[in-house]
Amino acid sequence: MSDTAARPVTETFAVRERKQSELVFRRFLRHRAAVTSLLLFVLVVLFAYVGPLLWKYSYTDITDDLSRSPSLTHPFGTDLIGHDTMAQVMRGTQQSLKIALAIALIGTVLGALWGAIAGLYRGRLDFLMMRIVDIVLTLPTIAVAAAVAAQGVGGSQWWSIAVILGALTWPYVSRVVRGVVLSLREQEFIEAARALGAGNPRIILRHLLPNALGAIIVVATLTIATGILGEAALSFLGVGVQAPDTSLGLLVSINRDAVNTRPWLFYFPGLFIILIALTINFVGDGLRDAFDPKQTRVRQ
Amino acid sequence: MTVLLEVDDLTVGFPTEDGLVQAVRGVSYQVSRGDSVGIVGESGSGKSVTSLAVMGLLPRNARVSGSVRFLGEELLGRSDEQMSKVRGSKIAMIFQDPLTSLNPVYTVGSQIAEAVRAHKDVTRQQAMKRAVDLLDVVGIPNPSLRVNSYPHEMSGGMRQRVVIAIAMANDPELIIADEPTTALDVTVQAQVLEALEAARKETGAALMLITHDLGVIAGHTDRVNVMYAGKLVETGTVDEIFYGPRMPYTLGLLGSLPRIDESGRPRLTPITGSPPSLLNLPAGCPFRPRCPKARDLCAEVEPELTPTADRRHLAACHFHSELASATAEEVFS
Amino acid sequence: MNPIISVRGLVKHFPVRSRGILRRQIGDVHAVCDVDFDIYPHETLGLVGESGCGKTTTGRLLLNLVPATAGTINFQGRDIVPLSRAQMRPLRREMQIVFQDPYASLDPRMTVHEVIAEPLRIHGLYRRETVRDLLTTVGLDASHGNRYAHEFSGGQRQRIGVARALALRPKVLVLDEPVSALDVSIQAGVVNLLEDLQDELGLSYLFISHDLSVVRHIADRVAVMYLGRIVEIAPVEELFQRAAHPYTQALISAIPVPDPRKERSRRRIILAGDVPSPVDPPSGCRFRTRCPKFAGQLSEDERTKCAEEVPALTDHGEGHQTACHYAEALALI
Numbered sequence A: 001m002s003d004t005a006a007r008p009v010t011e012t013f014a015v016r017e018r019k020q021s022e023l024v025f026r027r028f029l030r031h032r033a034a035v036t037s038l039l040l041f042v043l044v045v046l047f048a049y050v051g052p053l054l055w056k057y058s059y060t061d062i063t064d065d066l067s068r069s070p071s072l073t074h075p076f077g078t079d080l081i082g083h084d085t086m087a088q089v090m091r092g093t094q095q096s097l098k099i100a101l102a103i104a105l106i107g108t109v110l111g112a113l114w115g116a117i118a119g120l121y122r123g124r125l126d127f128l129m130m131r132i133v134d135i136v137l138t139l140p141t142i143a144v145a146a147a148v149a150a151q152g153v154g155g156s157q158w159w160s161i162a163v164i165l166g167a168l169t170w171p172y173v174s175r176v177v178r179g180v181v182l183s184l185r186e187q188e189f190i191e192a193a194r195a196l197g198a199g200n201p202r203i204i205l206r207h208l209l210p211n212a213l214g215a216i217i218v219v220a221t222l223t224i225a226t227g228i229l230g231e232a233a234l235s236f237l238g239v240g241v242q243a244p245d246t247s248l249g250l251l252v253s254i255n256r257d258a259v260n261t262r263p264w265l266f267y268f269p270g271l272f273i274i275l276i277a278l279t280i281n282f283v284g285d286g287l288r289d290a291f292d293p294k295q296t297r298v299r300q
Numbered sequence B: 001m002t003v004l005l006e007v008d009d010l011t012v013g014f015p016t017e018d019g020l021v022q023a024v025r026g027v028s029y030q031v032s033r034g035d036s037v038g039i040v041g042e043s044g045s046g047k048s049v050t051s052l053a054v055m056g057l058l059p060r061n062a063r064v065s066g067s068v069r070f071l072g073e074e075l076l077g078r079s080d081e082q083m084s085k086v087r088g089s090k091i092a093m094i095f096q097d098p099l100t101s102l103n104p105v106y107t108v109g110s111q112i113a114e115a116v117r118a119h120k121d122v123t124r125q126q127a128m129k130r131a132v133d134l135l136d137v138v139g140i141p142n143p144s145l146r147v148n149s150y151p152h153e154m155s156g157g158m159r160q161r162v163v164i165a166i167a168m169a170n171d172p173e174l175i176i177a178d179e180p181t182t183a184l185d186v187t188v189q190a191q192v193l194e195a196l197e198a199a200r201k202e203t204g205a206a207l208m209l210i211t212h213d214l215g216v217i218a219g220h221t222d223r224v225n226v227m228y229a230g231k232l233v234e235t236g237t238v239d240e241i242f243y244g245p246r247m248p249y250t251l252g253l254l255g256s257l258p259r260i261d262e263s264g265r266p267r268l269t270p271i272t273g274s275p276p277s278l279l280n281l282p283a284g285c286p287f288r289p290r291c292p293k294a295r296d297l298c299a300e301v302e303p304e305l306t307p308t309a310d311r312r313h314l315a316a317c318h319f320h321s322e323l324a325s326a327t328a329e330e331v332f333s
Numbered sequence C: 001m002n003p004i005i006s007v008r009g010l011v012k013h014f015p016v017r018s019r020g021i022l023r024r025q026i027g028d029v030h031a032v033c034d035v036d037f038d039i040y041p042h043e044t045l046g047l048v049g050e051s052g053c054g055k056t057t058t059g060r061l062l063l064n065l066v067p068a069t070a071g072t073i074n075f076q077g078r079d080i081v082p083l084s085r086a087q088m089r090p091l092r093r094e095m096q097i098v099f100q101d102p103y104a105s106l107d108p109r110m111t112v113h114e115v116i117a118e119p120l121r122i123h124g125l126y127r128r129e130t131v132r133d134l135l136t137t138v139g140l141d142a143s144h145g146n147r148y149a150h151e152f153s154g155g156q157r158q159r160i161g162v163a164r165a166l167a168l169r170p171k172v173l174v175l176d177e178p179v180s181a182l183d184v185s186i187q188a189g190v191v192n193l194l195e196d197l198q199d200e201l202g203l204s205y206l207f208i209s210h211d212l213s214v215v216r217h218i219a220d221r222v223a224v225m226y227l228g229r230i231v232e233i234a235p236v237e238e239l240f241q242r243a244a245h246p247y248t249q250a251l252i253s254a255i256p257v258p259d260p261r262k263e264r265s266r267r268r269i270i271l272a273g274d275v276p277s278p279v280d281p282p283s284g285c286r287f288r289t290r291c292p293k294f295a296g297q298l299s300e301d302e303r304t305k306c307a308e309e310v311p312a313l314t315d316h317g318e319g320h321q322t323a324c325h326y327a328e329a330l331a332l333i
């Protein structure tokens, strides 16, 4: 073979570009609120999952201390029967996080596929799929979820709540993903795949979704925050997690009458709900800025 | 001949997260009145940065040193306000994208007329009439109708010709054109180059033409500066550069061009590899990794521009005398 | 010899829609209009013309990537125009395409190995060694497979694109401006590679380009397009020595030659005005609005014919066909 073809061109590009992931990571680090939130969130997760291993009381334990205000033995106080509130908050956070993650997972997978299909096919199918999205979006989420949960589908298993809420949050994801796919589908590498004979499933799974990953991660994060609040709302309405198990929403709900008499019972779980929702939102914000290539300087 | 522009040891660096990008590393050249100088080089070799430095248009973070004198006056270090007096009137700049220099909300006629009135004390009507004349000079059909068009109503080639008309209205001493035809089709490129020639004839301005098209250089300039990795690596008259290049890079560039004036299929001689990173240039000649003639000395000492056969034909190669009558095929394959 | 691919009466209209929510169709872009050509085995047909004249659309039509409005494309004894996407799949092994933009045409999320493996996986032919062999064939290091495309230079990326297109061992390769985005010194390497591959694998190329110099170098026959129509088609030497269509003549004369003496003494035909909109192309001969012959030499009666009658491609012998009522051969180089 000739000289050009035989001699390997070994040098890579002169000014080596950084990997996308590396750039995203750098930009994320510059977003202070997001980094602080991420740290706080990690602490909350550790508190929920490692905390119970170290803490002397379990959430099922009934102590002799009834209705104590916060002290060294019971940092979050105790309730009427003698449950240690900190142990209960740990367990509640665990359950709430688990449910929120499941909601995000279901909502994201469903929404991403739905959005990618609508964006790729366009035309009538897209129109139809997006009208369905509009309809689901106009539903009063909590009311519908409460109604379905009250039917007792799947008992009151934690996953049944996740499925119900996940089935109501995917439209947000699908809208975002569709938008990204609409611009991706016009790119030359998609046409290149077509020319190679790739079918739509391959184009969606191998090209569109991986390239939309940044946007998907961002909405998925925000969906976790929605999930935490959704679970809390359902449990508050009494159709979520059932005693003897517990969740943050359930804790707030059963202690709402105590808000004036024994405020710690209400405020500690409430604080955790807000903390999780806020930190996740900030992390999502930070990720969105980090994935945005036009973003050169991030607000401090 | 009076020296119009004198660039001396111009150095430009951009601090970035990865370190200092040495975009221009000690460039010196002169442009005399009425001269036509071409600058060629690969993408990223520093052609645009050099001319932006002359115009004082570099981003604020750029680190500039050296000297740029226009008619004897130092331009580097001037305030923006002082520079804008020179820009537009004494030196006109034409960019690749004409939209950057046209105002979208005014008609092209009023933009040309404004330039006319900035330099001559004439009435609005006289200025408008002059605008029509100028559009005619740059070859725009129906100029009396076209003066009332807005930039977005024109094609890319027409806009570029309007920019040239504005430059002419300013009666500049020097026109710097940075890839004025790169985005255009060949037939439109021919129109724009013709307009540029007309502008030169009418104003007597000197021209600095930046392009990567050696054909355009061959047809429109008298002297040529070849840039590589932020430095001038060869400078001389067009004939010297095209018929007797003394720097392997120039030779390689000419050898890698397919020619419309040659029949048969002579094999092209590509230059292997790619240009070096301007971030941390290794010692020695920047062209060494791609140069088939490289020897030990080339890895140690970066060659300076030194005179070859002619006093004004300079080449930055330790072994330029060996290239005296070499062909690209001999050297590169 | 029988053509490997035979195109007859190919037409492609893109709908133009109004702005706003209704988006009614208000017209058609006549992107490709009544195009006929053949490609023979082991031949390179160059397709040249200015931006927007329909070159890319023709290439896409050939691979059935966009549905044709009318016409037939005969490949291996059958018309592929009516075939569905699934019916086309086995034919994808025979016909491939290399895209113009070496940045946009490779999926940024895939490693080079994955990019080249994709066609093999789709057709169930994947073997690790095949991918490594392909990388070597196009002059890249087989160990670079696990890198991402953005870690390579433009020329290297274009080689990756070529490797991907060759993976299925096609017979016909559509090359859509494969070297236009590359610096000249890099361009030559890719051109040589394409020539070698053709000799070795016996490929047929449709080589799309707006650069006539490259086309003269690589093509066996050349088709010139203007506003969706082929205006001239001829063996390469014939076309460059005896161009007979006024548009081809203007095109050839506008290409700058990198040779100062020749370039300065050349005859240049400068066209007036711009390419008309493909939404509302001129009646009769589409080139007449810019044609120097129409404007300067023809009588009133002759012009009427240009305006009313679409000139058909007519043969002048030697396979030289011109679509001009008043074609006249001219030597321009």
Ligand SMILES: Nc1ncnc2c1ncn2[C@@H]1O[C@H](COP(=O)(O)OP(=O)(O)OP(=O)(O)O)[C@@H](O)[C@H]1O
Pocket (backbone or CB within 6 Å): B014, B016, B021, B022, B023, B041, B042, B043, B044, B045, B046, B047, B048, B049, B050, B059, B212, B278
């Ligand atoms: N603002 C900037 N910050 C950092 N680096 C820069 C900046 N502007 C230019 N550079 C770098 O300086 C070098 C020279 O750039 P320049 O624009 O002069 O190249 P050029 O020769 O004009 O190339 P082209 O033919 O592509 O226009 C390049 O490597 C470029 O990446």
Ligand SMILES: Nc1ncnc2c1ncn2[C@@H]1O[C@H](COP(=O)(O)OP(=O)(O)OP(=O)(O)O)[C@@H](O)[C@H]1O
Pocket (backbone or CB within 6 Å): C014, C015, C029, C030, C031, C049, C050, C051, C052, C053, C054, C055, C056, C057, C058, C210, C278
């Ligand atoms: N998908 C599309 N929808 C509408 N119009 C299109 C589409 N694709 C191409 N066109 C139009 O068809 C005409 C021909 O386009 P095409 O891309 O084939 O030109 P080209 O010769 O390849 O040009 P270039 O040299 O700029 O690549 C143009 O006017 C273009 O605007």
Ligand SMILES: [Mg+2]
Pocket (backbone or CB within 6 Å): B047, B048, B049, B178, B179
């Ligand atoms: Mg530049």
Ligand SMILES: [Mg+2]
Pocket (backbone or CB within 6 Å): C055, C056, C057
């Ligand atoms: Mg094209």
